[in-house]
Each structure stands twice: as C-alpha cells, then as structure tokens.
Amino acid sequence: MLTLFVITWIVYGLTRNMPGTPLTVTLGETDPSRKLNPADIERMKKAYGLDKPWYEAYCIWLGNVVQGDLGRSISRKQPVATLIGERIGPTLALSGAALLLTWTLAIPLGLYASARSGSPDERAVGLLLFVLYSFPTFVAALFLQIIFAVWLRGTAWELPLFGMSGDGVGTGWWHRVADIARHAILPITVQTYGGLAWYSRFIHSTMEEVVRQDYIRTARAKGAGEYRVLFHHAFRNTLIPLVTLLGLSLPGLLSGSVIVEQIFTWPGMGRLFFESIRERDYPTIMGLTLLFSVLTLAGQLLADLLYCMVDPRVSVDS
Amino acid sequence: MPLLEIKNLVTAFHTPAGRVPAVDGVSLSINRGTTLGLVGESGCGKSVTALSILRLVSAPGVIESGEILLENGGSTQNLVTLGERELCRVRGGRIGMIFQEPMTSLNPVFTLGDQIAEAVHLHEKVSRAEARLRSLEMLKLVRMADPEQRLHEYPHQLSGGMRQRVMIAMALVCRPDLVIADEPTTALDVTIQAQILDLLSAVRKRLSTAILLITHDLGVVAETCDEVAVMYAGKIVERAPTAELFSRPLHPYTIGLIAARPTPGASRSVPLRTIPGMVPLPNNFPSGCRFHPRCAYAQFPRCQTEPAELREVTPGHFVRCHFAGELDVPQNH
Numbered sequence A: 001m002l003t004l005f006v007i008t009w010i011v012y013g014l015t016r017n018m019p020g021t022p023l024t025v026t027l028g029e030t031d032p033s034r035k036l037n038p039a040d041i042e043r044m045k046k047a048y049g050l051d052k053p054w055y056e057a058y059c060i061w062l063g064n065v066v067q068g069d070l071g072r073s074i075s076r077k078q079p080v081a082t083l084i085g086e087r088i089g090p091t092l093a094l095s096g097a098a099l100l101l102t103w104t105l106a107i108p109l110g111l112y113a114s115a116r117s118g119s120p121d122e123r124a125v126g127l128l129l130f131v132l133y134s135f136p137t138f139v140a141a142l143f144l145q146i147i148f149a150v151w152l153r154g155t156a157w158e159l160p161l162f163g164m165s166g167d168g169v170g171t172g173w174w175h176r177v178a179d180i181a182r183h184a185i186l187p188i189t190v191q192t193y194g195g196l197a198w199y200s201r202f203i204h205s206t207m208e209e210v211v212r213q214d215y216i217r218t219a220r221a222k223g224a225g226e227y228r229v230l231f232h233h234a235f236r237n238t239l240i241p242l243v244t245l246l247g248l249s250l251p252g253l254l255s256g257s258v259i260v261e262q263i264f265t266w267p268g269m270g271r272l273f274f275e276s277i278r279e280r281d282y283p284t285i286m287g288l289t290l291l292f293s294v295l296t297l298a299g300q301l302l303a304d305l306l307y308c309m310v311d312p313r314v315s316v317d318s
Numbered sequence B: 001m002p003l004l005e006i007k008n009l010v011t012a013f014h015t016p017a018g019r020v021p022a023v024d025g026v027s028l029s030i031n032r033g034t035t036l037g038l039v040g041e042s043g044c045g046k047s048v049t050a051l052s053i054l055r056l057v058s059a060p061g062v063i064e065s066g067e068i069l070l071e072n073g074g075s076t077q078n079l080v081t082l083g084e085r086e087l088c089r090v091r092g093g094r095i096g097m098i099f100q101e102p103m104t105s106l107n108p109v110f111t112l113g114d115q116i117a118e119a120v121h122l123h124e125k126v127s128r129a130e131a132r133l134r135s136l137e138m139l140k141l142v143r144m145a146d147p148e149q150r151l152h153e154y155p156h157q158l159s160g161g162m163r164q165r166v167m168i169a170m171a172l173v174c175r176p177d178l179v180i181a182d183e184p185t186t187a188l189d190v191t192i193q194a195q196i197l198d199l200l201s202a203v204r205k206r207l208s209t210a211i212l213l214i215t216h217d218l219g220v221v222a223e224t225c226d227e228v229a230v231m232y233a234g235k236i237v238e239r240a241p242t243a244e245l246f247s248r249p250l251h252p253y254t255i256g257l258i259a260a261r262p263t264p265g266a267s268r269s270v271p272l273r274t275i276p277g278m279v280p281l282p283n284n285f286p287s288g289c290r291f292h293p294r295c296a297y298a299q300f301p302r303c304q305t306e307p308a309e310l311r312e313v314t315p316g317h318f319v320r321c322h323f324a325g326e327l328d329v330p331q332n333h
C-alpha cells in the first residue's frame, strides 16, 4: 500500500512538472492556427483542475481513486477506466501469446543447449541466441515487415503491416478472428523473439550452474542416466529462479511492449501509455501507472508463492 | 580374484595452465568384504582416485590410462572402457559412493524418501510401495530416529551427521559389493564422526560389503581397515595389511605419518600435516622420488634423479623407495 502511494506520488509530481500541458501540446503543436487565446486556456485549466499546484491536485486524484474513479482523459474525452478497458484485450492477446510462445520455446532450447554442453551444437545454439539477443527488436520488426509486407506482397504469404484488423473481411466471427490472427503474427513474432534469446540463455546458464553442484554428482553416482540427471535432478532446481522470473513477467502481460505496439500500431496498453505521455494526459498516465504498480506488486506476490511451491527450503509464512 | 583391481590408473586435468596429473599410476586391489584404507595428505589425489573408479571425474579431468577391473560373476569388466548404460548399472548398483560433503550432496528439492527410493528404482524393478519399504528399512539400519517421518522430510531439515546417514542409506540400499567412502566424517563433529564410523563398520558386518575408506586419519585406519594404502603425490608409496604397516612401516613418508600420529587417547582427528615441508602439487611434482625433498633419508643424486618403483619387500608389503628395508629406522614395536 505504502509502495503504491509513493510510486503514484512520485509519478504525479514528475508528469505534472514536465514541460507543456495537455492543452498546449494537443492543440498548439498539431495546428498552430488553432492556438487558444489566454482566456480560454484559463477557463479550461480550471475545468480540468490544472490551475492548482500539483500536490493539491494529487490529493484530489487520490481521493477520487479511493472512491473508484480514475477520472476522465483530457485528450480523449473519455473515462480513463473505459479507455483501459478497450485497450486491455488486444494487449493481453498479444503479450499472452508471446509469453506462452517464449516459454514453450525457451525451455526446450535452454535444455537442449545444456544437454549438448560442450558440443558444436551447443555453441551453434549459443551463438544464434546471442546474435538474436543483440539484434534490437525494432530492427527485427523492420526486417519482418519488409519481408512479409513488401517482398511477399501479393503472395499467399503476405501479412498485414500494421493495425489489428483490416477492412473488407467477410462477416461472421471466424472471419474476424482469422483477420486478427493474421495481423497478430508479426507483432507476436517480434515480441517473442526479444524474450526468447534472453530466457533460453538464462535457463542455459542456470543449468550450467546447477550441474556443477555436489548433488548432481550424487545423482550420477547412484546410477541415474545423463537425461535423468539433467531433466529430473538439475531442471527441478533450475525451476526455482525460473518461477520468480515468471511472476515478475506478469505486469508485462498487461503493460505490453511500447516498442512493438508502436511499430505495428497495435491498439494496446503500451501505445496508450506512450500516447498519453506525449499528450500530457495526466489522468490516463496516472491510471496506467496505478494499474502497472498494482500488477508489479501482484507479480511479486505470485513469484513468492510459486517460489514456496518449488523450493522446500522456503516456507509460506516467511 | 579381487573384487576390484586398479592397475596403473592415470587421471589428469587439462587446465589452461597445463596438464595436472592428479592421479599418476595408482594400483590398488580390494577383496570381497574387506576394508581398504587409503590415506595421504590433502591434495595427494585420494578423491580423484575415488571418483575415477566410477568415472565421475568432471571436465577437464580425464582418465588417460590404466584399468579398473570389477569382478563380475567369474569374469571382470573394465570400468574405464565400459559403455554408458553398463556404467550406470555399476554406479549405485554394484558400487555405492559416500561423499566428503554431506551438506551439499543431497538434492535440496526432493524428499529423503524419494531420493533413497530413486536409487532402488534405478536398479531394480520394484513397486513404489516396495521401494518405500526398502528406504524405510535402510533408514532404520543407519539408526535414524523417526524413520517414517524422515521419509517425507527435505535435506535442509537435517543436520550434517543425519544427512551423512541418509547418504550411507542411499549408497547401500541396493546392496552393493563395494562402498567407496571418501572422507565420510571430515565435515562432521568429532562425536558424530565416531558414530558414523561405528555405523559404517556395523553395516559392513551386516551386509558384508567391501569398503574403500579414504581418510586423513591414521587412527581411523588402525581401527577399521584390513589393509592400508598410503598415497603421496598421485602415487601409492606403500601398501600392506594394517597390523604390518603400523608395526613395520618401510617408506620414510609412512614412518613420518605414524610418528606424527597423536598418541592414543588424544583426539583422533588431528590432520596429518606435521611432516616438514610442503605437499607437492600435481602441476609441479619433484623429479626422481617425489618425496625426496622432504625425506630425512634421501641419498643424492639417486633419489633426486631415479624414480622409485613399487616393490614387494615382504609378501603382501609393497613399498616405493630405493632403500626400502635397508633404512636404519627406529621401529614401533
């Protein structure tokens, strides 16, 4: 609770002290001819409570939040809760699929590298992962866009460049689902790819560490075969840091990836966050900050719970 | 035919700094149901010898040459060249192993019951209930209090001595012909040490298992072993039946060890570090006889240039010294 309070307080202070206000940024920058006259600005400031010092405004915001009201977006003229409600689905679909894919690929890959430890196979996998890892997400995204939306244009392999749904698809829910899925392929690939290299390297290096432990030697000494040693004795111990990581990736599930959503103009939370900052849309920024903070804390709780489940040395009460 | 015979074993580590021959031509043999003590100062290669027997030496260590022959129903199998599947059958099945570090040798995430039962399942086709029963039986044999309850506990809930009992139970659950115990008590309190050693000899009598007991401690050897091999700088320097070795030690190193032994009645866990000079490290062994820089009887230049061979001086008593049996040494008895 205290953590939440401190985080939101700091973020509120920071955003309110950024140069520019919602009014100057939205109207003034996009269309200089529509610059408001000073009297209008004063009036609107009053209406949105921007005339008060930030700490006072924070208290009002906090009071509303406690009553379950996140306020209204300044730039979008909609309640913040509604905005978040609209964006949460696309983000959840995208990052959920990406997370699932990342883990289902990263675990076998990391284990494969460990099982082949010291062989050319392992070095090849290691090198590939390293190259992937050091290759920035947005560059990969650009490459994929060029390949699938430009080079393969007109073929059956063409994939949409951005957005979540196209025009002129047939009616019926299956057409819409298929359309969304087609739009989601590239963003999911890009978002998976970023985490994949990192997670498999993590699994691989944790396994390397675990395999050096005395109890692994004990397992060999009692006659366990190489695969049993790796997948039963070693992997069960590698799971301990892994579940912590899983818990900590929970907030990412909803916050989405700003970069990926921005590149593919995916109507999700990451993009909403990015845009609300650009527009100095304080209520939306604060609503999202609050949500992400709550999720981070929940993720930590989940990590702790999972940790207790896989590590018998830790008991639930501690 | 001996149960296990090691012939000219060479195990070396290939480190970036060069080849480190930790075990450099060791020959040993153990008969069924007997206990062989392997003694020597820290770093002389005892653990590497033990690990080599089950091919558990981890990279960059490799067994470079030699034979490890295990008697197998009238014939022998060479563990150095044995295939992976056969080797797994020997590990834990015919040869059990107890390690020096009880605190870290059990897997922290599995219950003790699961870990002992796993050893049974790996070697015998038995039901879960049967394996559980066998684990329980072993825990009783190693005198664990509350064995039923221990089955469901995790290693972190036990003290070092208790964990070592579990290790013993696990090593013995498949009734191996040989147990290798690598300093099973070094990490434990003195009182617990005595209990564990008593337990080992009691269990040996019950199951008539042969034991290779590795230790620093000559007192332990005198009490529990039938035969003793003394190791120095990667080689066996003397080998004899226990009574013979203690009454008529022939190698100057053994003589030094026995002289440095605390008198009976004193604490028996004093390490053997009282011979003047440093233990040579395997990357820099002295030329000739490896003990010559520390030897009170060394004669130059012979001891410095000519490596000594292991010779049978009297029946069953082997010594690696140019002047074995000719030295004018004060005898113990």
Ligand SMILES: Nc1ncnc2c1ncn2[C@@H]1O[C@H](COP(=O)(O)OP(=O)(O)OP(=O)(O)O)[C@@H](O)[C@H]1O
Pocket (backbone or CB within 6 Å): B013, B015, B020, B022, B040, B041, B042, B043, B044, B045, B046, B047, B048, B049, B059, B060, B061, B183, B216, B281, B282
């Ligand atoms: N992984 C390794 N890499 C390089 N050298 C090693 C390695 N492991 C062991 N050695 C070398 O092997 C030598 C023998 O080690 P070993 O563990 O067999 O000694 P020990 O007789 O069991 O000693 P202690 O009584 O301390 O257990 C050591 O001096 C060390 O230099």
Ligand SMILES: [Mg+2]
Pocket (backbone or CB within 6 Å): B046, B047, B048, B100, B182, B183
């Ligand atoms: Mg050792």
